[in-house]
Amino acid sequence: MPPPPSPYGYPAQAPQTPYGYVALPPPRRNGWIWAVVAIAIVGVVFIIVAAIFASAFKSLSHEGENNSISSGFGGGDAVAVVEINGVILDADKIDKQLEKFAKQDNVKAILLRINSPGGGAAASQEVYHDVMRVRRESHKPIVASVESVGASGAYYIASACDKIYANQASVVGSIGVIMQWTNYGDLLRWAKMKNITISKGELKDAGDPTRELTPKEEAYFQGLVDNMYAQFVHDVAIGRHSTDARIQPLATGQVWTGEQALPLGLIDSEGGYHEALLATGKLAGISGEPKVVKTPRDKHGLVGLLSGDDDAESLIPTPSQLLNRAPGFYFLWK
Missing domain, CATH: 3.90.226.10 (2-enoyl-CoA Hydratase; Chain A, domain 1)
Known part of the structure; x- marks a missing residue:
């Protein structure tokens, strides 16, 4: 009788042959989990970059508009x-x-x-x-x-x-x-x-x-x-x-x-x-x-932090x- 199957879908013990045991391939891992994680990371990075560019564009638009009228x-x-x-x-x-x-x-x-x-x-x-x-x-x-x-x-x-x-x-x-x-x-x-x-x-x-x-x-x-x-x-x-x-x-x-x-x-x-x-x-x-x-308008949030805006100092206290x-x-x- 063949050995009972293992929880992984192949025999718990390799079948014997005249030449000894036959090596079985390693179990397949669930690669889709890593794919989902990678996609999620890429998505988060994309959202952050998009938010930075959108905020920067809005800030520059306000600056140009207000500078022109001021x-x-x-x-x-x-x-x-x-x-x-x-x-x-x-x-x-x-x-x-x-x-x-x-x-x-x-x-x-x-x-x-x-x-x-x-x-x-x-x-x-x-x-x-x-x-x-x-x-x-x-x-x-x-x-x-x-x-x-x-x-x-x-x-x-x-x-x-x-x-x-x-x-x-x-x-x-x-x-x-x-x-x-x-x-x-x-x-x-x-x-x-x-x-x-x-x-x-x-x-x-x-x-x-x-x-x-x-x-x-x-x-x-x-x-x-x-x-x-x-x-x-x-x-x-x-x-x-x-x-x-x-x-x-x-x-x-x-x-x-x-x-x-x-x-x-x-x-x-x-x-x-x-x-x-x-x-x-x-x-x-x-x-x-x-x-x-x-x-x-003053720049706030992530764009202000990345651009070195002075107002960002109030968000992150200095040692002093x-x-x-x-x-x-x-x-x-x-």
């Missing part, structure tokens, strides 16, 4: 739109746009399109003062249009404008200061790690995230926050042609809808971006629908950013 040559009078989106941590990009449009002869007014909860205290304050300076030196109207949110540091900036527009359901206000950092002392103790600090000066290491604040350190930081708060209130009062005493009751850190903010004097008119654009053009003496100029443990002061609605 060059300042021909085209008649226009309103420049500067977008302020997200958390404000750097004033440089906004300031450069304001400076650029202040010098363009065909730009007769600037519209700040705001959708931001605020950000760093110093950055927000710097943009505020730059808006005031551009208004004073260029004699061009600057109007703020709040989209969904124009709170804290973003409202600080808006208050420097000639007019503030907001939708009825927009969120504005949040005049106040917040200081915060993360205390990870318990984590270090759990990991049996020790923090070693050598300093000179009683308050030099105040805010060390590895330990609790002392009463003196808490009072020290509260004094800094109080001083920044007073600056915030005073600057909003100047921008809104009001007084510190009138702004103070509204500086509780809370927000209001555009509908609530109008009678409080925090905004000048209800309306969306289009209404604000028409009003800005009218302030500049432009009749009808004004021409709009913008700066090129990881080591930065200083407490932060913010005009931020949270």
Whole structure:
């Protein structure tokens, strides 16, 4: 009797012949599995490459379009739109746009399109003062249009404008200061790690995230926050042609809808971006629908990373950013 078949489809033992055992061919492997894997890898690579080229083409198209309308040559009078989106941590990009449009002869007014909860205290304050300076030196109207949110540091900036527009359901206000950092002392103790600090000066290491604040350190930081708060209130009062005493009751850190903010004097008119654009053009003496100029869009995501765009640095923290443990002061609605 022949030996029973093996699970692999051939006899478990090679049949005997007068010359001994006959060698059987090795079992066939399932090559289709590797083919599927190879096809999947090729497909993923193709999708990534296609996405890179599509994003790059779109970015170049926007850049060419925006550069052509923002060059300042021909085209008649226009309103420049500067977008302020997200958390404000750097004033440089906004300031450069304001400076650029202040010098363009065909730009007769600037519209700040705001959708931001605020950000760093110093950055927000710097943009505020730059808006005031551009208004004073260029004699061009600057109007703020709040989209969904124009709170804290973003409202600080808006208050420097000639007019503030907001939708009825927009969120504005949040005049106040917040200081915060993360205390990870318990984590270090759990990991049996020790923090070693050598300093000179009683308050030099105040805010060390590895330990609790002392009463003196808490009072020290509260004094800094109080001083920044007073600056915030005073600057909003100047921008809104009001007084510190009138702004103070509204500086509780809370927000209001555009509908609530109008009678409080925090905004000048209800309306969306289009209404604000028409009003800005009218302030500049432009009749009808004004021409709009913008700066090129920033590159984000994979294309920005591959092209060395500076914004990509915010996506991947550098060692210096990881080591930065200083407490932060913010005009931020949270």
